[in-house]
Structure formats: structure tokens, C-alpha cells
Amino acid sequence: MAHYLVKRSAQILLTLFVFLSLVFFIVNAQPGDVSSFYALNPDIPPETRERMQDLFGVNDPLWKQYLVHVRNTFTGNFGVSFSHYPRTVADIIRERLPRTLALFLTASVISFYLGFALGKIIAWRRGGWTEYTSTIGGVTLYTVFTPWFGLMMIWLFAFRAGWFPIGKFLDPVLWRDAPTDANAIFNRMILSAIVVSIAVFALFAVTAKRRMAHSRLIRIGGLALSALAVAAAWFATGTGYLAWDILKHMILPVATLTLISFAGTMLLTRNSMLETMREDYVMAARAKGLPEKDVRDRHVARNALLPIVTSFVFSLAFAVDGGVIIEQIFSWPGMGQTLVSAALTEDLPLAVGAFVFVGVFVLIAHLAADILYVYLDPRIRY
Amino acid sequence: MHYMTRAGAVRAVDGVTFSVERGQSLGLVGESGCGKSSIAISLLKILPDSARILSGSILLEGVDILPLSEDEMREYRWKRISMVFQAAMNSLDPVYRVGDQIIEALELHVGSAPSEAVERVRELYDLVGLNHSFIPRYPHEYSGGMKQRAIIAMALACEPAIIVADEPTTALDVIVQDRILREMRKVRDALDMSMIYISHDMAVIAEVSDVVGVMYAGRIVEFGETKDVFENPIHPYTRALMSAFPSVTGEKRELATLPGEPPNLLAPPSGCRFHPRCPYATEECRSQPPPTVRRGVHWADCWNPPEDQSP
Known part of the structure; x- marks a missing residue:
């Protein structure tokens, strides 16, 4: 099993590399760049557009961009979003x-x-x-x-x-x-869902293994109980x-x-x-x-x-x-x-x-x- | 028992009567497609959706199980009548441990506690000659012969009154086959159970059964004690089957083959069902159902039986 996992992980990395390259070239195949949007905007002079292109590095030759892209991706750096500047893509x-x-x-x-x-x-x-x-x-x-x-x-x-x-x-x-902001609430919601699913899953596993009587009742009761507990916790925090x-x-x-x-x-x-x-x-x-x-x-x-x-x-x-x-x-x-x-x-x-x-x-x-x-x-x- | 098909009703088992005493074993022999397995699944009432039992009765220890409901029938299955399946290779559920599959039946019928059930499985494995270490293994880890033994152990689990063994050894090589047959016989004698063996293999039937029924086209055409049937067969079909099998001890001879195939049971032949393939067929055979020739308990349905050669 361990041997298999190592082999599969290597395969996954290789596949990911091929995928990355394909995605990069296909996305870059479309004409124009992020500055094209401002081409018709009279408030933005051509110099500004050029500075923008320099900033984002879109004037570099494609192979150079590609190398930077691959290096960055494998080091976990997905770069900065052009349209949400200066937020990072990862963010x-x-x-x-x-x-x-x-x-x-x-x-x-x-x-x-x-x-x-x-x-x-x-x-x-x-x-x-x-x-x-x-x-x-x-x-x-x-x-x-x-x-x-x-x-x-x-x-x-x-x-x-x-x-x-x-x-x-x-x-x-x-x-x-x-x-609090929506993301914090939402992350806590996901955490709650994970807690409930783990509880229910454990209950399923135990009732199935022991072949208990009324297993359905125990499962549904357990689901209701854990959901109620989580809901109570939520309303307690306001x-x-x-x-x-x-x-x-x-x-x-x-x-x-x-x-x-x-x-x-x-x-x-x-x-x-x-x-x-x-x-x-x-x-x-x-x-x-x-x-x-x-x-x-x-x-x-x-x-x-x-x-x-x-x-x-x-x-x-x-x-x-x-x-x-x-x-x-x-x-x-x-x-x-x-x-x-x-x-x-x-x-x-x-x-x-x-x-x-x-x-x-x-x-x-x-x-x-x-x-x-x-x-x-x-x-x-x- | 009939199969309802789009082309009409296939009369797979038609007018068959037999009985098995306690401790006795009955062999049913015949070509493929003559209704042997249909009898087996009828006895447990595990018919496919297309099959119907239209009339008759199946008496199990004096109780007619035919009119029983599914719920009532479940009480009989495995506890009173169990089965060793034709395709033993595929009769074990691949995703459960073999031991657990036997325990499943034990918990259901005997209501044994888990520890007792495990103990019982050990006994059963001893009985059929399987190593205890295989109890918690999965079916794919067993060899063909071991699966067959496990299936037999499972059939014995609830100590049924009767076991139906449908081609129990067909998929095995002769050496394993011989060992398993010997063990089945030993177990049967030890537990005083009745057995119904179903096989197309005359040699297997001769070895394991006390009485034999020869089936052709949904009917039993000849029935009697094994010795009588094999030494003095009456029906031409039985004789044809016998001459198609080699004898190890007997003189060398050309094996006779029986030309043709069993008839289409959508429309069985008139008169004697064997007449289209019978070398002795006469006008009567074509038009009239044959009379029963009796020689003691040994009988056969035939118009032109050979002379009685028994001493």
C-alpha cells in the first residue's frame, strides 16, 4: 500500500505538470492582455498601460512567463490577481x-x-x-x-x-x-458540518458492525441529536x-x-x-x-x-x-x-x-x- | 414448474414424483437442460421471477411447503433444507469474510451468540477439513476446492434435515472432487441427513447415491436403487448415458455418443419424449405416452424395455 501511494503520488505530480502546462498555454492563447481593457479609456494614457504591462510581466517572452509560472506554482505561489489587484490568487x-x-x-x-x-x-x-x-x-x-x-x-x-x-x-x-465577517462564519459552519458528519459516520459504522437492533432509530436519533447540539452551540454564541x-x-x-x-x-x-x-x-x-x-x-x-x-x-x-x-x-x-x-x-x-x-x-x-x-x-x- | 417466457411456458419440471427417506441419498442425473436444477430451486422455493410452480406438492417432514408464505418459508430454508450450489465458486459473497457468511446463517436460524457461532464455525471447518485460519478470510483467498468445502460447511451449519447438492463438484478436478464426495458422504452418515445429489456425471451419481432418478426433458424416466439402475438399465436413455461414459476397470471400448439434443420444452415431443433420439422408437412411442415398467422398486417409462437380465 505504501509503495502504491508513493508511486501514485509521483504519477499525480507528473500529471499535474502536464496539466499546468496545457492550462497555461491555452489560457495564454487568447488575444490581448489585462491592459487591453483600458485601451479605449481616455483617462489612461498609453504610458500607464505600458507600466501596467511591465508590472504584470505580460510583455516578457512566453517561455519565460511559463518558467516563472511553473516555478511559482510548485512553490505554492499563484501570483497576484490582475483584476482584484493587489489581492493574491491564493487569497x-x-x-x-x-x-x-x-x-x-x-x-x-x-x-x-x-x-x-x-x-x-x-x-x-x-x-x-x-x-x-x-x-x-x-x-x-x-x-x-x-x-x-x-x-x-x-x-x-x-x-x-x-x-x-x-x-x-x-x-x-x-x-x-x-x-464578524462572512468568511469566518462560513468557515465555522463548515466545521460544524464536518463535526456532525463525523458523528453520524461513526454511529453508522458502530451500528453496522454490531448489527444492533433498531439501528435505523439510533442513526436517525444520533443525526438529529448532533444537529441539535451544533444548532444550540450556534445560537449560544449569538x-x-x-x-x-x-x-x-x-x-x-x-x-x-x-x-x-x-x-x-x-x-x-x-x-x-x-x-x-x-x-x-x-x-x-x-x-x-x-x-x-x-x-x-x-x-x-x-x-x-x-x-x-x-x-x-x-x-x-x-x-x-x-x-x-x-x-x-x-x-x-x-x-x-x-x-x-x-x-x-x-x-x-x-x-x-x-x-x-x-x-x-x-x-x-x-x-x-x-x-x-x-x-x-x-x-x-x- | 414452468418458466414463463415470451415464447410461451417452458415446462421445465413436469409430473415428477420422488421421495427421499431420512439418511438416504437420491441422485438425479441427466443432460443439461432437463430440469435437474429447476427441481433444486423449487425445493427451496427460490425461483426466479419468471418461474411458477403451477401444481403439485413438496412435502418436507410431512408439511407441504408450497402454499407457505415467504415469511413462513424462511423458517424452513437452511434450517430444515439447505443447498450446495452449482456454482460454488460464485456462491460466496465476495465482500464478506467466509466465516461471517456462515455466522450470518447461524445467527438468523439458531440465534447463537457471536462466541458460540464462531465456535460452531470452527467445528464445521473441522468437519469439512478446512484450516481454522481461513475463517476470517475472504472468498477470493480460497482455492476452488476450499470454496466448495466452505459452501458445504455453510450448508451444514444449521443441521438441516436435507441438503440439495446441485452439481457440487462439477467445477473441480477429479482428485479434489473425489475427496469432497467422500467427505460429504462421511458427514451425511455422521449426521444422519438426507441428500439429493444433482449431476450430469454418471460416475459421481453412482458413487454417492442410494437411489437414482434419471431425468429427461423435465421428467424422471427411470428410477430405482443405484445398483439396479446401473447394472440393468431399462430405459434406452439411461443405457445411452451409460455407454457414453468410460469405465476405468472395464474393457476398452469405443464410447458411444448420443446424437441430437434434449427437446425444446416449449413444445415437448408427443408420446415418449425421448422418441426422436431413441434407436428403438416405434409407432407407439411417437403417439402414446409410454407405460411404466416395474421390476420391484425399479421402474422406467418405456414402450420397448429390454429383457430383464437380473438373476
Whole structure:
């Protein structure tokens, strides 16, 4: 395993280097530079533009820029954003990445859970109304034109019903007198979510291992209890209303993302289940006299999980670039928006930096999938 | 038992009657596709969705299990009747330790505490000749023969009254096959269990069973004590099967093959189902179902039985 990890890490570095180079040259292939925006501005004389070009080093030959870029990236220096000058790229990404991750990880996990549960049911009971409604509904949502669907969700639930805010990350009026800034609150929110997930995960592991009675009750109770404890902690510190504000802004985009993506997992689960159900060990499990639910969950679903996890982990990787469309529609200040605006304003360091982060996450996710597989499938050893 | 297909009902098992005494072993032999495995899965009622048992009865210790609900049937599965599967290689769930898969059945039916269950698994491993160190290992770490032994250990776990062994040794080489058959026989004698062996291999059946049923096209065409059936076969199909197998001790001879294939059970042949392939077929065979020829407990359905050669 250690040998494998070393080998894979080396591979990852190599892949990252190739990726970096590609991204750099593709981004630099677009005409003009950051100063082109000011070409038509009468207040900025050509001398100023030249000084700007010198400052950002965009007049250097490309190979020199490339060498500087590679050296800087591997030393962890992503440079300074042109359009947010003098903020560094790392600083901007540090602010935007958690927002994107929170949104897309939540949506991915919910849609995975929903898709897996539904796929399990429709594979087991074929031909029922559950199968028809969830398949037709799921596929419709899966193939629907995303911008239209996002706008419809906003129109329906934010504009007409008024249940949720229309886009954005927070409500500026509410935050004017806030004691702390949004990033600090948001980071604490992420920490809370991590604490709750660890608690729930531990509970799942313990109940599954001990095969406890009422395991479902214990799990749901544990989830509710830890969520309550965290909520209580928030309101005790007096910043609960701010966290609630951010949470309220998250609900609609998360719901939209979940609805458009759960059908993928659902159909994959269904097919994987149907394939696994033909296996001999499933017939053996039934012959052993196990209740249907145990056959389905412990034997069929457990084995059907393997290919589904692969697709899930890869989808997580792409959560980093955060669906440009969804972030635009919900005015969510995450990586997707950052990418688009960086590309539009010729902010090359920011664009390249954002791309590099996407690449790093994809590579890490692949490694994570490989490691996860060792735990899911005892046949796999490295 | 019928399979409902788009082309119509396949009558995979049709008018089959047999009984097995306590401690007795019955062999079912026949070509592929003649309904042997269908009988096996019918006995445990683990039929695929397309299969239906339309009529008849399956008596297990005096109880007809056919009308039982799924919940009631679960009580019988494995506890009273268990099975050694045809594809033993794939009958163990690859993601769980083999020991845990046996314990799963024990906890369900015997309700044993974890420590007792582990103790029982040790006993079972001794019984089938597996090393204890393999209990916490995964199926892919077992060899084919070991998997087969583990499967047998699993089938024995709840001390069932009867075990159905569907081609238990087909995928193994002859040496391992022989050892496993011997051990199965030993275990059966020790625990006084009944067994139903299903195989296409005449040699295996001859070795392990007290009584034999020869199946053809969804029916038992000949039935009797193993010695009678093998020494004085009545039905031409049995004789054809016998002559297709080499004898180790007997004289060298050309092996006879049986031309043709078993009939399509969507529309079985009229009269005797074997007549299209039977060298002795007459007009009667084509039109009328054959009568039963009885020689003691030994019987066969045939129009033109050979002379009784038994002393």
C-alpha cells in the first residue's frame, strides 16, 4: 500500500505538470492582455498601460512567463490577481473554494443518497408505480436545460412563493452590523458540518458492525441529536442568525443541483443492482432464509455499490469547478463565477490558478477513489 | 414448474414424483437442460421471477411447503433444507469474510451468540477439513476446492434435515472432487441427513447415491436403487448415458455418443419424449405416452424395455 501511494503520488505530480502546462498555454492563447481593457479609456494614457504591462510581466517572452509560472506554482505561489489587484490568487481561491465546495458537496451527497435509495427500490420492485414515476421524473430532470430549470426554481420558490432569497450568498442588509465577517462564519459552519458528519459516520459504522437492533432509530436519533447540539452551540454564541442567513441562501441552489443530478446515480444503481441480483451469491443469500431486506441491502446493494462509488467520487472532483451555470444563475460567489469573470477580464493568474485547483482536486479524488476501493472491495490490494 | 417466457411456458419440471427417506441419498442425473436444477430451486422455493410452480406438492417432514408464505418459508430454508450450489465458486459473497457468511446463517436460524457461532464455525471447518485460519478470510483467498468445502460447511451449519447438492463438484478436478464426495458422504452418515445429489456425471451419481432418478426433458424416466439402475438399465436413455461414459476397470471400448439434443420444452415431443433420439422408437412411442415398467422398486417409462437380465 505504501509503495502504491508513493508511486501514485509521483504519477499525480507528473500529471499535474502536464496539466499546468496545457492550462497555461491555452489560457495564454487568447488575444490581448489585462491592459487591453483600458485601451479605449481616455483617462489612461498609453504610458500607464505600458507600466501596467511591465508590472504584470505580460510583455516578457512566453517561455519565460511559463518558467516563472511553473516555478511559482510548485512553490505554492499563484501570483497576484490582475483584476482584484493587489489581492493574491491564493487569497481569492481560499475565499471562494469553500463556498463552492459547501454548495456542491452538499448537493452531491444528497443526490447520491437519494439516487442510491431510489435506485435500490426500483431495481428490487420492478414495474411498480415507484419505478415509472421516479424514472420518468428523474430522467426529465436529468435532461432538462439547466439554466431554464434554475430560473424556474427561482421564479417558483423565491419570486412567487417568497420562501427563499433570490440568489446571492447572503443578505447584505442583515450583515451590515454583523460582529464578524462572512468568511469566518462560513468557515465555522463548515466545521460544524464536518463535526456532525463525523458523528453520524461513526454511529453508522458502530451500528453496522454490531448489527444492533433498531439501528435505523439510533442513526436517525444520533443525526438529529448532533444537529441539535451544533444548532444550540450556534445560537449560544449569538451568530446563529447569520449562519441561518447563509443556509437559507444555500437551500435553493442545493435543491436545484440535487434534482438535476440524482437520476444519474439512480439509473446507475438500478442497472448495477439488476446485474448483481443475477449473481449466485444472491440466490445463496435467499436460500439461507435471509429476509428480503437483508438480501437487498447487505448482499445486493453492497456489491452493486462498487461501480456507483467510482462515479460518485469523480463527480465530487468536478464539484470544485462548481457548475459555472448554476453559480451564475444563483449569483453564488464561488469558483465557477471566479473562473468566468477571470476569463472575461483576462485575469490570467486567477484563471490559471482556478483551473489548477480543479485539476488538483480531480487528481486527489481519483486517489481517494482508489483508496476507498480497498475498503469497499476486499479483492483489491495494491 | 414452468418458466414463463415470451415464447410461451417452458415446462421445465413436469409430473415428477420422488421421495427421499431420512439418511438416504437420491441422485438425479441427466443432460443439461432437463430440469435437474429447476427441481433444486423449487425445493427451496427460490425461483426466479419468471418461474411458477403451477401444481403439485413438496412435502418436507410431512408439511407441504408450497402454499407457505415467504415469511413462513424462511423458517424452513437452511434450517430444515439447505443447498450446495452449482456454482460454488460464485456462491460466496465476495465482500464478506467466509466465516461471517456462515455466522450470518447461524445467527438468523439458531440465534447463537457471536462466541458460540464462531465456535460452531470452527467445528464445521473441522468437519469439512478446512484450516481454522481461513475463517476470517475472504472468498477470493480460497482455492476452488476450499470454496466448495466452505459452501458445504455453510450448508451444514444449521443441521438441516436435507441438503440439495446441485452439481457440487462439477467445477473441480477429479482428485479434489473425489475427496469432497467422500467427505460429504462421511458427514451425511455422521449426521444422519438426507441428500439429493444433482449431476450430469454418471460416475459421481453412482458413487454417492442410494437411489437414482434419471431425468429427461423435465421428467424422471427411470428410477430405482443405484445398483439396479446401473447394472440393468431399462430405459434406452439411461443405457445411452451409460455407454457414453468410460469405465476405468472395464474393457476398452469405443464410447458411444448420443446424437441430437434434449427437446425444446416449449413444445415437448408427443408420446415418449425421448422418441426422436431413441434407436428403438416405434409407432407407439411417437403417439402414446409410454407405460411404466416395474421390476420391484425399479421402474422406467418405456414402450420397448429390454429383457430383464437380473438373476
